[in-house]
C-alpha cells in the first residue's frame with residue numbers, strides 16, 4: 001500500500017455515530033437531489049441498441065466537452081455531481097481533450113465491442129491437419145508468427161500503459177483503448193497458437209522489433225505513442241496482415257488474418273482520427289510529432305534487415321530455391337512500397353502532408369528497395 | 380431458375396442471404412459501410428447497415444462510396460466460380476488476395492478512411508460474397 005486513508009474509521013466517533021443513526025432509519029437523502037442533468041435517451045436504432053452516440057447530449061455528451069474540461073480529476077463519471085474539495089485526485093496526466101480525443105472515437109468503441117471474436121473457436125484449428133505445407137514454408141510462417149506475437153504483446157501494453165493516465169472524463173477513448181488492449185491480447189494469443197499448432201513452434205525473437213517496440217512504449221506523450229503505434233506501426237502491420245493473408249499457406253491462416261486485419265484497421269483509423277484532431281485543434285504540436293515520427297520511421301526501417309524480412313521473402317516465393325527467392329523479393333518489394341504509400345495517404349488525410357517531405361522513408365526506401373529502385377542504392 | 384451474373388438480381392439475392400443468415404452476420408458484428416462492386420463497366424452500390432445488407436442498386440457515381448472493388452467480368456466470374464465450387468472462396472480468390480498484388484482486382488477510393496472500411500469489415504464483406512455458394516447462379 002502507498003495511499004492510506006486520513007481516517008481510521010473504526011476509531012472515528014462521528015462515523016460510528018452516523019452509522020448507528022442510519023441503521024435506526026435516519027437517512028440524509030441529500031444525494032437524491034444531486035442537481036445533475038436529466039435527459040431522455042433512446043436508441044436511435046432498436047436493432048443496433050443503445051450506443052454511446054445516443055448518450056451524446058448535454059453534460060453527459062462529448063461534443064460539449066471543452067479542450068480544458070475543468071472537471072473532476074478523480075473517478076467521477078462525466079455528468080455526475082462531485083465534490084471539488086473532497087475528490088480523490090487520481091493525478092491524471094492527460095487532461096486536455098486534444099491529448100487523447102479522436103473524431104468518431106465513440107463509433108470505433110461501439111464497433112470494437114460488436115466485432116469481437118474468439119481465437120479459441122473462430123479459427124478452424126482442426127483443419128490445419130488437412131493441409132500439407134512444405135517444411136521451409138511452415139518454418140518461415142512460424143518466424144512470421146513469432147514476430148507478430150512479440151509485436152502484439154507490446155501493442156497490448158501500450159494502451160494499458162496510457163489508459164489510467166487519462167482523465168476519466170474521456171471515457172470513450174479509455175473504452176476504445178481498453179478494447180484495443182483485448183484485441184491485441186487476442187492477436188498475441190492467435191499467433192502463438194498458430195506457431196505451435198503448425199508443429200514448428202516459436203522461432204527467433206527479433207532485437208530489431210524489440211528496440212522499435214521499446215521506443216513506442218517509452219514515447220514521452222500519448223500522442224507521440226499514438227502517431228508511432230496507431231498510425232505508423234499498425235499501418236505497417238495492417239499491410240503485413242494483408243500480405244500474410246495473401247501468402248497464407250492454408251485457408252485456416254486466411255481466416256486468422258481476415259479477423260486480425262479488421263481489428264488492426266480499426267486501431268489505425270483511431271490513430272488517423274486522433275492525429276487529425278490534434279492538428280485541427282492544437283497545430284502547435286506539429287514539431288513535436290515530426291520529431292517523434294523521425295525516430296519512429298528510423299526504427300521502422302530497421303525491420304528491413306532481419307529474419308522477418310527473409311521469412312517474408314521465403315513465404316512470398318513459397319520456398320528457398322533461387323527462382324522462389326527471386327519471386328519472393330519482387331512481392332515483398334511491392335509490399336514495402338505499398339506500406340509507405342498507405343502511410344503517406346494517411347498523413348495526407350490527417351492533414352499532415354508536410355510530414356511526407358520530411359519522411360525518412362522517401363530516401364531510405366529507395367536505398368533498401370530490392371526491386372525496380374535498385375538503381376537508387378548508394379554505392 | 381438460375382440467376383444471371385452479372386445482374387442486379389444477383390446482388391439482390393446476395394442481399395437477401397444476409398437476412399436469411401442473420402445469426403452468422405450478427406456474429407460478425409456491426410458493419411456500416413457503403414461500397415461499390417464494378418463488374419466491367421457496370422457499377423453496383425452495396426450498402427451495409429448494422430448487421431445486414433440494406434440496399435443494392437446500380438449507380439453511376441462512385442464518389443460517395445467508401446471504396447469500389449473493380450475487376451473485369453471474367454475475374455468476377457472466376458471468383459464466384461471458386462465460391463460456388465468450394466463453398467466459399469478458395470485461397471487464391473479471397474477479396475484480399477485478389478486485391479493485394481498485381482492489381483488483378485483494384486480497390487478504388489478517394490478517401491483513405493473509406494479505404495480502411497474495406498479492412499475493418501473484411502470478414503463481413505467476404506461472407507457476403509461467399510453467400511453465392513447458396514445461389515443457383517449462371518456464370519457462363
Ligand SMILES: [Fe+2]
Pocket residue numbers: 152155183184187264
Ligand atoms: Fe494487433
Ligand SMILES: [Fe+2]
Pocket residue numbers: 155184234263264267
Ligand atoms: Fe493493433
